[in-house]
Amino acid sequence: MGSLATLFAPERVAVVGASDEEGSVGHAVTRNLLEHFAGSVVAVNPNQEAVLGLSCYDSLSEADAVDVAVVAVPPAVAVDVVREAGEVGVENVVVITAGFSEAGSEGAARERDLVAIAEEYDLNLVGPNSLGVMSTGVGLNATFAPTHPTSGSVSFMSQSGAFVTAVLDWAADRSLGFKDVVSLGNKAVLDEGDFVREWGDDPDTDVILGYLEDVADGRAFLEAAGEVTRETPVVLVKSGRTDAGASAAASHTGAIAGSDRAYEAGFRQAGVLRVETVQELFDAAAILAGQPLPDAEAVAIVTNAGGPGVLTTDAVGDTDLELASFADATLDRLDAELPEGANVYNPVDIIGDAPVERFETATDIVLGDPNVGMAVVLACPTATLSFSDLADAVVRQQETHGTPLAAVLMGGRSTQSAADRLAAAGVPTYFDPSRAVRSLETLAEYARVRERPPAEPTAFEVDRERARAVLDRARDRGADRLGVEAMDLLEAYGIPTPDGEVVDDPAAAERVAERLGDEVVMKVVSPDILHKSDIGGVEVGVPSGEVRQTFETLVARARRYQPDARVLGVQVQELLDTDAGTETIVGVTRDPQFGPLVMFGLGGIFVEVLEDTTFRVAPVGERDARAMLEEIDAAPLLHGARGREPVDTDALAEVIGRISQLATDFPAIAELDINPVLATAEGATAVDLRLTLEEEP
Numbered sequence: 001m002g003s004l005a006t007l008f009a010p011e012r013v014a015v016v017g018a019s020d021e022e023g024s025v026g027h028a029v030t031r032n033l034l035e036h037f038a039g040s041v042v043a044v045n046p047n048q049e050a051v052l053g054l055s056c057y058d059s060l061s062e063a064d065a066v067d068v069a070v071v072a073v074p075p076a077v078a079v080d081v082v083r084e085a086g087e088v089g090v091e092n093v094v095v096i097t098a099g100f101s102e103a104g105s106e107g108a109a110r111e112r113d114l115v116a117i118a119e120e121y122d123l124n125l126v127g128p129n130s131l132g133v134m135s136t137g138v139g140l141n142a143t144f145a146p147t148h149p150t151s152g153s154v155s156f157m158s159q160s161g162a163f164v165t166a167v168l169d170w171a172a173d174r175s176l177g178f179k180d181v182v183s184l185g186n187k188a189v190l191d192e193g194d195f196v197r198e199w200g201d202d203p204d205t206d207v208i209l210g211y212l213e214d215v216a217d218g219r220a221f222l223e224a225a226g227e228v229t230r231e232t233p234v235v236l237v238k239s240g241r242t243d244a245g246a247s248a249a250a251s252h253t254g255a256i257a258g259s260d261r262a263y264e265a266g267f268r269q270a271g272v273l274r275v276e277t278v279q280e281l282f283d284a285a286a287i288l289a290g291q292p293l294p295d296a297e298a299v300a301i302v303t304n305a306g307g308p309g310v311l312t313t314d315a316v317g318d319t320d321l322e323l324a325s326f327a328d329a330t331l332d333r334l335d336a337e338l339p340e341g342a343n344v345y346n347p348v349d350i351i352g353d354a355p356v357e358r359f360e361t362a363t364d365i366v367l368g369d370p371n372v373g374m375a376v377v378l379a380c381p382t383a384t385l386s387f388s389d390l391a392d393a394v395v396r397q398q399e400t401h402g403t404p405l406a407a408v409l410m411g412g413r414s415t416q417s418a419a420d421r422l423a424a425a426g427v428p429t430y431f432d433p434s435r436a437v438r439s440l441e442t443l444a445e446y447a448r449v450r451e452r453p454p455a456e457p458t459a460f461e462v463d464r465e466r467a468r469a470v471l472d473r474a475r476d477r478g479a480d481r482l483g484v485e486a487m488d489l490l491e492a493y494g495i496p497t498p499d500g501e502v503v504d505d506p507a508a509a510e511r512v513a514e515r516l517g518d519e520v521v522m523k524v525v526s527p528d529i530l531h532k533s534d535i536g537g538v539e540v541g542v543p544s545g546e547v548r549q550t551f552e553t554l555v556a557r558a559r560r561y562q563p564d565a566r567v568l569g570v571q572v573q574e575l576l577d578t579d580a581g582t583e584t585i586v587g588v589t590r591d592p593q594f595g596p597l598v599m600f601g602l603g604g605i606f607v608e609v610l611e612d613t614t615f616r617v618a619p620v621g622e623r624d625a626r627a628m629l630e631e632i633d634a635a636p637l638l639h640g641a642r643g644r645e646p647v648d649t650d651a652l653a654e655v656i657g658r659i660s661q662l663a664t665d666f667p668a669i670a671e672l673d674i675n676p677v678l679a680t681a682e683g684a685t686a687v688d689l690r691l692t693l694e695e696e697p
């Protein structure tokens with residue numbers, strides 16, 4: 001695949017299947033091109049003399065120097081047309097024709113042919129089943145959409161063609177301008193990763209937006225997005241968030257991970273901003289395209305109405321942002337400038353009779369405060385206020401201070417011209433204060449993405465051969481489910497485990513127990529028992545005198561509660577002081593799109609009840625391992641809540657990194673749980689293990 005530069009900036013575009021028939025796709029595409037395109041348009045149709053005043057060529061081979069061929073012919077001939085494009089040296093092909101993988105097995109076979117041809121000729125192929133592509137840079141509109149976008153710095157890709165037309169129509173009224181637009185169609189060749197990369201290199205694209213239903217190649221996308229988001233924000237709506245498909249998982253990690261967790265994790269790792277609604281997608285686009293990034297996350301609010309000011313304050317509380325507390329000098333100045341009855345503390349209430357001058361003075365003072373990173377200027381209509389003058393004042397203040405701003409104009413028709421004026425200057429306006437705050441939060445989120453260190457993968461020294469031997473031995477036994485008998489695997493990867501042994505008779509249990517201290521932990525070992533404590537298969541704090549008896553009891557319980565379970569023996573393990581630490585879980589599962597996923601969370605026997613977990617796509621470097629520790633709700637427990645000692649987070653992050661490496665090195669590990677990883681002030685210890693093996697893929 002070559003660069004996509006000529007796809008979006010061609011000089012000569014051919015429509016294969018151009019048509020004079022009103023209402024046909026070939027007609028709409030040709031008309032759109034003729035209406036907007038700065039370059040030349042070629043019509044190809046062997047059955048027509050001329051289309052919309054262009055004389056028709058019989059085939060692509062007769063038209064030379066075509067940069068982009070738009071294919072709008074029936075599916076049965078589309079593949080041949082694409083081959084011909086390849087043969088005559090056309091680099092970019094946009095296949096609008098439908099009837100491929102979305103249409104049964106015959107269509108799927110046709111799509112495979114298309115992919116093979118694209119590979120053979122190194123074609124940049126968009127679609128099939130695409131609405132087409134647009135680029136305002138050269139007035140390219142190679143689509144059958146009814147609307148042509150205004151020019152701007154947002155580039156947009158959509159997996160749904162219908163969504164493209166809806167969005168363009170909607171954006172037309174909201175002064176949101178586009179650079180490139182692409183309807184991805186079936187993504188047979190070019191997919192979201194390719195466009196993210198292209199737009200990341202495009203100096204005219206400031207914001208990348210996408211509507212996705214899935215990601216074709218998860219890892220390629222993450223790699224592209226991870227690089228691009230360091231320079232250009234990528235905001236995505238990914239539909240299909242609620243996924244009911246709870247698989248028959250043999251681990252906590254597998255049970256908790258749905259496919260959406262993988263997207264969530266991958267997007268976060270790559271710095272992609274994920275939004276949930278179409279409204280948020282375009283709010284994010286408008287503010288990212290129009291406003292600078294904040295250098296602090298504290299928000300100032302200036303309002304002429306108390307109630308809405310409080311609503312805005314609440315909205316700040318619902319985000320990760322905080323309400324700015326003003327420096328004394330700011331308070332003094334506000335006090336001197338504002339009338340009796342005004343509130344100088346944030347949210348600053350300049351009261352209902354405020355004219356524009358008072359708005360401007362107060363805004364100027366708070367934007368000058370070093371603690372203020374962003375601001376919301378909120379106005380309700382009053383007799384003393386001209387909204388359009390206010391718009392001018394806000395724009396002036398924005399330019400003077402360079403602080404990101406959002407405006408809330410709580411009115412209807414009377415706000416329209418002010419909103420237009422602000423939008424033209426890049427200041428977004430809203431009716432609802434919570435939307436304004438959410439948009440500012442998006443800016444702050446992106447600022448964090450820009451500031452974070454790059455995700456360097458960490459390579460730990462491990463004994464890979466020893467780990468391989470453990471897995472090979474299991475496979476030779478025909479075992480696909482392993483438990484604590486495979487603790488060696490963790491040791492080989494440098495993960496601390498308690499001292500212990502699996503034994504198969506009471507006398508041996510006693511011998512091991514003697515070596516391990518006055519009291520030990522004993523666990524039944526069986527590939528068929530998923531969660532040992534559920535059947536009374538774990539005894540914690542067994543005194544030496546009771547080891548023999550406990551051996552018999554554990555085996556008997558296993559036989560009683562799960563008569564068909566194969567019992568391999570009993571593990572006798574060193575007793576750890578669990579009260580001195582926090583039980584966490586580190587796990588692995590595999591996602592069809594993204595590969596190994598690593599989970600971290602609050603551990604113990606209630607993992608699936610609490611679901612306080614977070615995921616990353618492996619490899620998980622130190623930056624992300626540390627971020628995972630902070631993302632769970634129980635993070636304060638790790639930092640020593642309620643007088644406890646803070647745990648060794650370095651050690652915990654290292655366990656995550658080492659498990660990520662294990663999962664990457666051994667694709668045969670389908671699922672893995674270490675629950676608990678006991679985190680204490682001294683370190684992190686893997687106390688239990690469960691894993692499922694699959695055939696090497």
Ligand code: ADP
Nearest residue numbers: 521531532533538573574575576604675676688
């Ligand atoms: P399972 O998860 O199959 O029920 P575990 O080995 O995780 O079995 O043990 C269950 C619980 O018992 C752990 O969450 C922990 O609270 C406690 N436990 C297990 N091993 C030890 C140990 N070596 N020292 C102290 N407590 C332990």
Ligand code: MG
Nearest residue numbers: 675676688689
């Ligand atoms: Mg466990």
